[in-house]
Amino acid sequence: SQQGEEDPQALSIQEGENATMNCSYKTSINNLQWYRQNSGRGLVHLILIRSNEREKHSGRLRVTLDTSKKSSSLLITASRAADTASYFCATRYTGANSKLTFGKGITLSVRP
């Protein structure tokens, strides 16, 4: 399997705290993406980072990529109860017609 692996599997924090989620992958990538899924719903794209980038920001989101360690992290600052969801990293590996491959996800619970 070429899935990325997220860590931890579940995370529970208090509103206002920061949440850090990690993703590791196995082979060279073109880009890595993070998606959010609210309970029983479809996925929403959050942020994309390319293999030649090291850090990107989008609002309260910060994603880093370390290609030497084949890992990425997603930081959500000043979390809100509405951030409660499952978060997935998805990788697009190098190679022709490479598909987007999702990990198993991280369940984030933000307590009010």
Added chain:
Amino acid sequence: EAEVAQSPRYKITEKSQAVAFWCDPISGHATLYWYRQILGQGPELLVQFQDESVVDDSQLPKDRFSAERLKGVDSTLKIQPAELGDSAMYLCASSLVGGETQYFGPGTRLLVL
């Protein structure tokens, strides 16, 4: 804001029956994807279309699953006959040609009894 539409949202069927799911992508999105998501797992690609042509169906169980996108717009995914192990969320997504971001619909939750 344009969205990917899917129907039905929920489907309960008995094993050995046929089921069909429909997806209408965002207007102008030539690439359409069908994913299956088992509870507690990430989505897994079943089939990818570019307009009306299949680009990747390597993970589609072709003995029971079929997918079509006849006019290159909306798409139908069919399962016949359904098995207990097919219980899952079926997600449709679309993107621009070469677009990296995929836009997902709300999904169809299938329960096979």
